Amino acid sequence: MYQSKPIDFIERNDIKAFLALLRDWMAIFMIAAFSIWINNIFVYLISVWAIGLFQFAIGEGLVHEATHNNLFQRKIWNEKLEFLYAFPVFRTVATYRKHHLPHHNYFGSDKDYIPKYYEMLGLYKPNKNLLFVLFIKPIMGFGVYLFFEDSYLHMKELDWRPFKSSFKIVLFWFVVVLSFFLSGHIQILLLYWFVPLLWCYSCYSCWSEVHEHFNTVSGTRSNLNSIINLLTHNTGYHYLHHLYPTIPWYKLPESHQVLCPESSDISYGLFDIYRQLSRS
Numbered sequence: 001m002y003q004s005k006p007i008d009f010i011e012r013n014d015i016k017a018f019l020a021l022l023r024d025w026m027a028i029f030m031i032a033a034f035s036i037w038i039n040n041i042f043v044y045l046i047s048v049w050a051i052g053l054f055q056f057a058i059g060e061g062l063v064h065e066a067t068h069n070n071l072f073q074r075k076i077w078n079e080k081l082e083f084l085y086a087f088p089v090f091r092t093v094a095t096y097r098k099h100h101l102p103h104h105n106y107f108g109s110d111k112d113y114i115p116k117y118y119e120m121l122g123l124y125k126p127n128k129n130l131l132f133v134l135f136i137k138p139i140m141g142f143g144v145y146l147f148f149e150d151s152y153l154h155m156k157e158l159d160w161r162p163f164k165s166s167f168k169i170v171l172f173w174f175v176v177v178l179s180f181f182l183s184g185h186i187q188i189l190l191l192y193w194f195v196p197l198l199w200c201y202s203c204y205s206c207w208s209e210v211h212e213h214f215n216t217v218s219g220t221r222s223n224l225n226s227i228i229n230l231l232t233h234n235t236g237y238h239y240l241h242h243l244y245p246t247i248p249w250y251k252l253p254e255s256h257q258v259l260c261p262e263s264s265d266i267s268y269g270l271f272d273i274y275r276q277l278s279r280s
Contacts, residue, residue: 006244009255012073016250020062020233021084024054032192044191051192052200053231059089060205061233061249067097070248087172089197092165095157104245107219114213120146121206123214130278134210143202150205211267212238215277221265222256223273229253239265 028051035047062085065071066078079093086092102111118124121142122133138146158166180189212221223229223236237252240260247255267273 004255004258006247006255006259009244009247009251009259011251012070012248013250014073014077016248017062017065017071020249021058024058024062027054028192032188035192036188048192048196049200052196052204055089055197055201056204056208057232057235058085059091059201060208061235063089063091063093063096064100064235065233065249066093067100068245070246083168083172087169088193089201090151090169091154092158092169094165095154098157099153104242107242114209117209118214120149121210123210130274134207134274134277138203138206143206144198146206147198147202208235210277211273215279216265218264221267221273221276223267223269224256225267225269 031047031050031054035044062071063082066082066085069075069078071078072081082093086096099113103114106112108115122128122137155166158164158169177186177189180186211223213219218239220239220242222239225236229236233249234252235249237256240247240252240256243260244255265276267276
């Protein structure tokens, strides 16, 4: 009987990539349009958190796939089309790759950003209040600081020579801001892109980083909650991703069942995650 191997799950599919991008962008536009139509502060607050989740799906899930050349069949497309997923969150695929790959190659060492990130959050303090550190602190504004800290690290790595990466990302945002300004809708850009990006996206990123590795047995945790994975392009299958980073997002659930069904660090939802993060 044939036993499936990792290579059986390694493929690229441009149609799936474009459909994933289309889903996320359509969701963001539809949520913003609905909130504007309702014109209610409570609907707005729910909307920005929903938009932030789809921003996370784009700026973390799909940019991450492009970083590993998993998004498109043609390797060059992963960087050439980054204006669809990286520029909107103030990143380039190249800077993300330079920031991210040491996390794979030197996991847990001083070259990995995760230990420094956890120390900055305060997770290594012996008498920490985990609920405050993980939820209250980011929601009350520390997530914004983390976003600017991360953006600064990415901007430092940009090539600032003329017509290189820095020029492309500045040109992208110049066109976007000018278009909204000239059309008289600059407040929509501020309220429905920058507010969720700085506040909600930053919180989702923080929670994801902590969930994936903090207080684990094996070093890496997977979140197999089907709703979360549906919305974020299977970012929860993190243990498998560390083992086989060339398996694309849409193959992760199937390959997880075959390649690591009994991995030690698995969660299925928010309360399960918190229980594991807070255990002795």
